[in-house]
Amino acid sequence: MKKTIILLLSCTMLVLAGLTANAFAENDINLSLEPAVVQISAFYNGTTVKVTGQIPATAEAVVRVTGSGEELHLKKKGKVGGLLWMNTGDVSFENAPTVVMLYTPAAITDLEASPVSPFSFHALKEKVEILPATEDKDFLFGEFLKLKQKDGLYITHQDAVSYGPIENDTKTFTVEMTIPTMMKPGRYTVELAAAQNGHLIGIASKEMKIEMIGFPAELTKLAFGKPIFFGVMAVLIAIGAGLFTGILFKSKGGAH
Amino acid sequence: MWQMYLPIAGNSVNILTIFGLGGFVGLLSGIFGVGGGFLMTPLLIMFGIPATVAAASDSNQIVGASTSGTLAHWRLGNVDVKMGVLLLIGGIVGGTVGVQVIKLLRAMGNADFLISVTYVIMLGGVGGYMFWESLQGLKKTTDDAPVVKSAPQKESTYARILNMLPLQSKFEKSGVTISMVLPLFFGTMVGVLAAIMGVGGGFIMVPVMVYLLRMPMHVVVGTSLFQILFTCVNVTIMQANSNHTVDFVLALLLLLGSTIGAQVGTKVSKKLKGDQLKILLASLVLLVCVKMLAGLLMTPDILIAMKGGH
Numbered sequence: 001m002k003k004t005i006i007l008l009l010s011c012t013m014l015v016l017a018g019l020t021a022n023a024f025a026e027n028d029i030n031l032s033l034e035p036a037v038v039q040i041s042a043f044y045n046g047t048t049v050k051v052t053g054q055i056p057a058t059a060e061a062v063v064r065v066t067g068s069g070e071e072l073h074l075k076k077k078g079k080v081g082g083l084l085w086m087n088t089g090d091v092s093f094e095n096a097p098t099v100v101m102l103y104t105p106a107a108i109t110d111l112e113a114s115p116v117s118p119f120s121f122h123a124l125k126e127k128v129e130i131l132p133a134t135e136d137k138d139f140l141f142g143e144f145l146k147l148k149q150k151d152g153l154y155i156t157h158q159d160a161v162s163y164g165p166i167e168n169d170t171k172t173f174t175v176e177m178t179i180p181t182m183m184k185p186g187r188y189t190v191e192l193a194a195a196q197n198g199h200l201i202g203i204a205s206k207e208m209k210i211e212m213i214g215f216p217a218e219l220t221k222l223a224f225g226k227p228i229f230f231g232v233m234a235v236l237i238a239i240g241a242g243l244f245t246g247i248l249f250k251s252k253g254g255a256h
Numbered sequence: 257m258w259q260m261y262l263p264i265a266g267n268s269v270n271i272l273t274i275f276g277l278g279g280f281v282g283l284l285s286g287i288f289g290v291g292g293g294f295l296m297t298p299l300l301i302m303f304g305i306p307a308t309v310a311a312a313s314d315s316n317q318i319v320g321a322s323t324s325g326t327l328a329h330w331r332l333g334n335v336d337v338k339m340g341v342l343l344l345i346g347g348i349v350g351g352t353v354g355v356q357v358i359k360l361l362r363a364m365g366n367a368d369f370l371i372s373v374t375y376v377i378m379l380g381g382v383g384g385y386m387f388w389e390s391l392q393g394l395k396k397t398t399d400d401a402p403v404v405k406s407a408p409q410k411e412s413t414y415a416r417i418l419n420m421l422p423l424q425s426k427f428e429k430s431g432v433t434i435s436m437v438l439p440l441f442f443g444t445m446v447g448v449l450a451a452i453m454g455v456g457g458g459f460i461m462v463p464v465m466v467y468l469l470r471m472p473m474h475v476v477v478g479t480s481l482f483q484i485l486f487t488c489v490n491v492t493i494m495q496a497n498s499n500h501t502v503d504f505v506l507a508l509l510l511l512l513g514s515t516i517g518a519q520v521g522t523k524v525s526k527k528l529k530g531d532q533l534k535i536l537l538a539s540l541v542l543l544v545c546v547k548m549l550a551g552l553l554m555t556p557d558i559l560i561a562m563k564g565g566h
Contacts (some may be wrong), residue, residue, distance in 0.1 A: 003378075040261055041261070042260065042261060042407045043259060043260060043261065044259070044261040044268060045259035045261070045268045046268065046385070058522060072451050072562075074560045074561060074562060075560065075561050075562075076559065076560055077556055077559045077560065077561065078559070082551070084373075084553065085553045085554070085555060085556055086371065086372050086552065087552070087561070088350070091560065094509070098399075101305065102426075109372055123291055140560065143558055143559045143560045144560060146557070146558045146559070147558050147560060147562075148556065181259075181261070181268035182267050182304065184266045184268065203547050212263060216261055216263035216505075217263075219263050219264075219504060219505065220263045220264065223263075223264055223496065223500050223502070224500055225502070227496050227498075227500060228493065228496070228497050228504070230496050230500060230504070231493035231494075231495070232493060232494030233491055234316050234492055234496060234502055234504045234507060235316070235319055235489050235492050235493060237508070238316055238317065238319035238320035238323070238492075238511055239319060239320065239323045239489075241320045241323075241324075241511050241512070241515055242319070242320040242321065242322070242323025242324035242325075242327065242518075243324070243327060243514075244512075245320075245324045245515035245516055245518075245519060246323070246324045246327035246515075246519065247352055249519040251326070
C-alpha cells in the first residue's frame with residue numbers, strides 16, 4: 001500500500017513537472033525585432049536588425065530568416081564533346097525561399113544533428129521541388145546552395161547568439177542580423193527555435209518587412225508603371241549628359 | 257558613405273567603382289569606336305549586377321558615351337554620316353533576322369553551343385588577323401630602308417568585284433567610292449552576328465569597315481560610334497518597355513565616367529597612328545577571346561547558373 005502511494009505521488013509529480021515545463025516553454029519563448037521594417041533609401045548599403053527575446057534558462061536559441069518561396073529557372077552546365085563547358089539544359093526550382101539566413105549558438109555546431117534540424121538546409125531540400133523530376137536532386141540542390149551562398153543569401157552564422165543573465169529560470173538572447181543589400185523588398189519571416197535537453201521545445205516567429213522609400217521607390221514605380229516613358233527619359237538624359245560633357249570638354253579646350 | 261542603391265538591379269554599389277568602370281570603358285570607346293558592351297557587361301556581373309540588368313543598363317550608358325564620342329569625332333571630321341546610316345539600316349535588318357535565327361537555334365536545342373563557338377571564332381579570327389596585319393604595318397613604318405617605288409599593283413579580285421556592283425557612290429569623309437549595296441550587306445551580316453551573340457557588334461563592325469569597306473581608321477572610329485548611338489537608343493527603349501531591366505541609376509553612374517572617358521579616349525586616338533590603334537584593339541579582342549576560351553575549357557565552380565547570362 002505504502003509503495004503504491006509513493007509510486008502514485010511520484011507519477012503525479014512527474015506529470016505536474018512535465019506540464020509545468022510545457023507551459024513554461026510556451027509562455028517564455030518570444031522574440032522581437034528592432035527595426036521590424038527596413039527602409040531602402042537612395043544611399044542604402046544594407047543594415048543590421050537586432051533580434052532579442054527570451055527562452056528558458058537551460059535552452060539554446062536558433063534564429064532563422066526566410067524569404068517567400070519563388071520559382072527559379074536555371075541553366076545546367078555540362079561538358080559538350082568531352083571538351084567545352086556550356087549550358088546543357090534548363091532546370092526549375094519551385095518553392096525555394098529567396099533568402100535563408102541561420103544564426104546558431106556556440107553550443108550547436110551541427111544543426112542537422114540537433115533538435116533544430118527542421119531549420120537546416122538539408123530539411124529545406126525536401127520542401128524544394130526540382131523539375132524535371134528525373135534530374136539528380138541531391139547534386140542540383142548542392143549546386144543551388146553554392147549559387148545562393150555566393151550571393152550571401154543562404155548563409156549560416158555560427159556562434160552568433162549571445163545570452164543575457166538568468167532571471168526567474170529564463171534568459172534573454174540577442175542576435176545581430178546583417179541584412180545584405182541583395183535582399184529585395186518584401187516580407188520575411190524571422191523564426192526562433194528553442195531546444196532543451198535534446199528536444200525542440202517551441203518555435204516563435206515575427207514578420208520583417210523590407211521596403212523602398214523616396215527616390216528608389218519612385219523610380220521603380222515609374223520603370224514598371226510607365227515603361228516607355230521611362231525608356232525614353234533614360235535615353236534623353238543619357239544623350240543630354242553626352243552632349244553636356246562634349247560641350248564642357250570643348251569649352252575647356254579638351255582637358256585631359 | 258560612397259554606396260548607392262540600384263532599385264532595378266536590387267543591389268548596392270560603390271559610386272567610385274562604377275564611375276571608374278564607366279571611365280575605363282568610355283576611354284576604350286573613344287579610342288577604338290567600340291561600344292564596350294562586350295567588356296562592361298561581364299564586369300558589371302562581377303560586381304553583383306544581374307546579367308539582364310547589366311546588359312540593358314549598359315546599352316543606356318552607351319547612348320551617353322557614344323553621343324559624347326560622336327560629338328568629339330564630328331568636330332574632328334571623322335563621322336561619315338552617309339556610310340553610318342547605310343550600315344545602321346543593314347544592322348536593323350540583320351538584327352531582326354538574327355533574333356529569328358536565335359529562336360530557331362533555341363528550338364533546335366543547341367543555341368548555347370553555337371553562340372559560344374561563334375563568339376570564340378569571331379573574336380579569335382578578327383583579333384588575330386588585325387593583330388598580325390597591324391604588326392606588319394608597324395614593322396614597315398619603322399623600317400629605315402629606302403622606299404623603292406614599285407610598279408603599279410594589279411587590281412585585286414575583291415576590288416574588281418566591288419567595282420562591278422551597282423549603285424556606286426562616293427563617300428566623301430571616307431574617301432572611297434563603293435556600291436551602296438556593300439555597307440547595307442555588311443551591316444546586315446554584322447546585325448545577324450550581333451543578335452546571335454547578344455552584343456552591339458562594334459568590335460566586328462570596326463574590322464569590317466577597315467578591311468572590307470577600306471575606310472581610314474579615324475573615320476571608322478567616328479562612324480562606328482555614330483551607328484552605335486542609334487542602335488543603343490533602340491535597345492534601351494525596347495529593354496525598358498519589354499523587360500523593365502534598365503537601371504537608370506546604374507546607367508547614370510556609368511555615364512558620368514564613360515562620357516568623360518570617351519572624350520579623353522578621342523584625344524588619345526588622335527595622337528595614335530592607325531596601326532597602333534588597330535594593334536591595341538586587336539590585343540583587347542584577343543584578351544576577351546582567351547578569357548572566353550578559358551571559361552569554356554575550365555570546370556566552373558558552380559554547375560548551374562541563373563538564366564539571362566552568356
